[in-house]
């Protein structure tokens with residue numbers, strides 16, 4: 255796994271983690287926020303206006319968060335669509351971000367599983383699932399919901415099989 259495949263790049267993202275996700279006021283976040291609502295501290299250029307003071311102001315959760323590259327991928331897919339002026343398109347963008355987070359998390363898990371002492375069959379299945387996830391995560395198709403849901407379900411089942419095999 256290269257760092258570039260999983261690294262977040264906020265310079266190529268429109269602050270999606272600060273808009274698309276929900277938060278509850280807690281030790282790691284300073285106020286309640288619902289899905290789709292921009293954080294109070296997100297500035298008009300999609301940058302955090304309290305970035306250097308987040309920990310001091312009670313936003314440690316933001317510092318710890320890592321989208322694994324979902325942000326710039328979702329932003330790229332919607333770069334030619336009017337998500338700023340159309341709430342329905344904005345909701346699609348936020349949903350794509352959430353889906354890409356799940357794909358990137360699974361991509362990381364399947365990539366790390368390459369180091370496990372697995373049978374050839376398990377490695378073949380692992381690589382096939384990983385290839386499908388990489389195709390969806392790095393592609394620019396507008397609709398990937400169906401194939402993404404299918405491969406995530408299969409990948410979760412596969413990781414369950416690995417866990418059961420490791421116990422025997």
Ligand code: SF4
Nearest residue numbers: 272293295296302316
């Ligand atoms: S505090 Fe800053 S990093 Fe955290 S959600 Fe708000 S704008 Fe984003």
